[in-house]
Amino acid sequence: MTVKAILDTDILSEYLKGHNAAVAGRAGGYAKDHGVFTFTSVTVYEIVYGLELKGASSQLNKVMAWLKQNEEITPIDADYLAAATIKATARKQGSIVELPDCLIASIAVRLNRPLVTGNTDDFRAIQKTGVNLAIENWR
Amino acid sequence: MTITLTPDQEQTVRAAIRAGQLASVEEFIERALADLPKGDEAPTVSSPTASTVFEQGLGLFGSPKDAALLDEVVSIAYEERRRPSKRDPTL
Numbered sequence: 001m002t003v004k005a006i007l008d009t010d011i012l013s014e015y016l017k018g019h020n021a022a023v024a025g026r027a028g029g030y031a032k033d034h035g036v037f038t039f040t041s042v043t044v045y046e047i048v049y050g051l052e053l054k055g056a057s058s059q060l061n062k063v064m065a066w067l068k069q070n071e072e073i074t075p076i077d078a079d080y081l082a083a084a085t086i087k088a089t090a091r092k093q094g095s096i097v098e099l100p101d102c103l104i105a106s107i108a109v110r111l112n113r114p115l116v117t118g119n120t121d122d123f124r125a126i127q128k129t130g131v132n133l134a135i136e137n138w139r
Numbered sequence: 140m141t142i143t144l145t146p147d148q149e150q151t152v153r154a155a156i157r158a159g160q161l162a163s164v165e166e167f168i169e170r171a172l173a174d175l176p177k178g179d180e181a182p183t184v185s186s187p188t189a190s191t192v193f194e195q196g197l198g199l200f201g202s203p204k205d206a207a208l209l210d211e212v213v214s215i216a217y218e219e220r221r222r223p224s225k226r227d228p229t230l
Binding site: 009010013015016017018019021024025027028029031032035036037046047049050051053054056059062063066069070098100101119122 | 150151153154155157159191192193195196197198199200201205206208209210211212213215216217219220221222
């Protein structure tokens with residue numbers, strides 16, 4: 001049985017393309033256990049922003065219809081507070097991490113769920129700030 | 140009868156098999172046939188519950204055009220994530 005996780009934008013994208021066998025396999029196993037996928041509103045924002053920018057309205061409609069069948073976690077006030085602490089701590093340690101990564105990490109830590117991402121370097125910088133963030137890469 | 144799948148369709152079927160959603164290509168064909176309206180049954184529009192969320196999402200952006208678009212979307216997103224504030228405070 002897999003544990004419930006938070007999917008980052010890049011892994012969700014790989015799954016939606018269906019071209020990466022490793023990601024498709026892990027996603028299939030996960031879906032058997034949990035039925036739906038979980039991601040943050042940061043990911044939804046990034047997908048909508050990019051598709052709006054490209055004027056891809058039909059793709060936007062179809063991905064929104066699919067996203068709505070899954071679990072979206074919206075950051076709460078505590079996530080913003082935790083994100084501020086992460087960003088400041090990383091900055092003092094010499095790393096620049098931006099708000100989207102900090103918010104995603106804060107949500108994953110609050111819910112005690114691993115973050116599934118291929119963007120491991122940036123999130124390792126966040127781990128170094130002392131937060132209990134688990135990272136998985138399905139690629 | 141010979142059925143020719145596009146490379147994207149073939150990849151999607153293979154990915155579903157690897158993911159355990161289908162046992163074989165034969166099962167894929169059987170399911171497709173089972174979904175056809177029978178007798179005088181009116182054809183139905185597939186509803187969101189017709190397949191699992193996993194099946195609906197896998198390969199949703201599988202065409203070369205959609206996949207390239209999604210790559211661009213992720214690239215834009217990650218560029219934004221790594222773009223430092225205009226003025227970083229000096230510590």
